[in-house]
Amino acid sequence: xxxxxxxxxxxxxxxxxxxxxxxxxxxxxxxxxxxxxxxxxxxxxxxxxxxxxxxxxxxxxxxxxxxxxxxxxxxxxxxxxxxxxxxxxxxxxxxxxxxxxxxxxxxxxxxxxxxxxxxxxxxxxxxxxxxxxxxxxxxxxxxxxxxxxxxxxxxxxxxxxxxxxxxxxxxxxxxxxxxxxxxxxxxxxxxxxxxxxxxxxxxxxxxxxxxxxxxxxxxxxxxxxxxxxxxxxxxxxxx
Ligand code: MN
Numbered sequence: 001x002x003x004x005x006x007x008x009x010x011x012x013x014x015x016x017x018x019x020x021x022x023x024x025x026x027x028x029x030x031x032x033x034x035x036x037x038x039x040x041x042x043x044x045x046x047x048x049x050x051x052x053x054x055x056x057x058x059x060x061x062x063x064x065x066x067x068x069x070x071x072x073x074x075x076x077x078x079x080x081x082x083x084x085x086x087x088x089x090x091x092x093x094x095x096x097x098x099x100x101x102x103x104x105x106x107x108x109x110x111x112x113x114x115x116x117x118x119x120x121x122x123x124x125x126x127x128x129x130x131x132x133x134x135x136x137x138x139x140x141x142x143x144x145x146x147x148x149x150x151x152x153x154x155x156x157x158x159x160x161x162x163x164x165x166x167x168x169x170x171x172x173x174x175x176x177x178x179x180x181x182x183x184x185x186x187x188x189x190x191x192x193x194x195x196x197x198x199x200x201x202x203x204x205x206x207x208x209x210x211x212x213x214x215x216x217x218x219x220x221x222x223x224x225x226x227x228x229x230x231x232x233x234x235x236x237x238x239x
Contacts, residue, residue: 001032002225003104007039007077007113007193008214013053015044021219021236022059026066029221029234033070038093039193039212040077040113047152049086051145060091067092075100077194078115078128082137101185105226110187114194114211117173117181171195173209182207191222198231 011019030036043056052060063072074093076083088095099112119125130136140148172195181190182205190209198213198220210229213220219234 001034002223003034003037004029005037005039005111005191005210005212005222005224006215006220007212008041008196008220009038010041010044010079010215011056011059012044013055016055017236018215019055019059021215021234023062025219025221025234026062030066030070035071035073036066037073037111037191038075039111039191040075040115041079041193042074042077043080043083045152045155046080046083047148048082048141048145049084051149052087056087057090060087063091063093065092075111075113077113078124082140099181099185101187104189104224107189108185108187109189109191110181110185111191112181114173114192117177117192118171118194119174119177121171172197178203178209191224198233200229200231 006025009018009022011022066072072091072093073096074083074088074091075096075098085095096111098116099110101108101110103109115124115128140151143151173192178190181187182203188207190207191212192209193212193214195211196214196216197211199211201209201211203209208229210222210231212222213231213233218236221232221234223230223232
């Protein structure tokens, strides 16, 4: 048996090829899987469950079917943090706290999206602090649909242009934040996404930090079993 982890699919109506690849993944890669964990940024942008795009609703129906066979867990990313219970229920996804510990075949593992580990990205951390306030989220949800759509568009284009200017170091995780989380959670293994730098890092003290890859040019999945961990890339063209 095995457990699968994915993240950073950044699904959008502009990139239906990714949705297609994800559908194929759901059809072909889940045999014998114990569970599927989606570690955030499933969607490129999310402005509210009431504004879900048609492709997203269609995907929800598919995920719901899959969830009859195995549990699907979801942790919010920085792009889809507004995804709510209504959509999660429709997709059969169980929402987890943004930092979650689990026993993975005998290894204590902490899972998260990963944006909170990028502590050198000061501008983003300020935004993060704000969005975690329930009140700010509630206020946002009270805005008219049109306004929320406009905000989402602005966030998207801002982050596209600011990412180009930020240096490599700022966008990766900060080792001290990683150490602090290991200490705080007493876990031996960490799995996250967000940085789009898929890798298995063997750290000191027998700790492992595993990063799942994004789905911009190919799919990426982490397969964990009692035998170990394997990062697989899934070419978009493959059947
Ligand atoms: Mn992210």
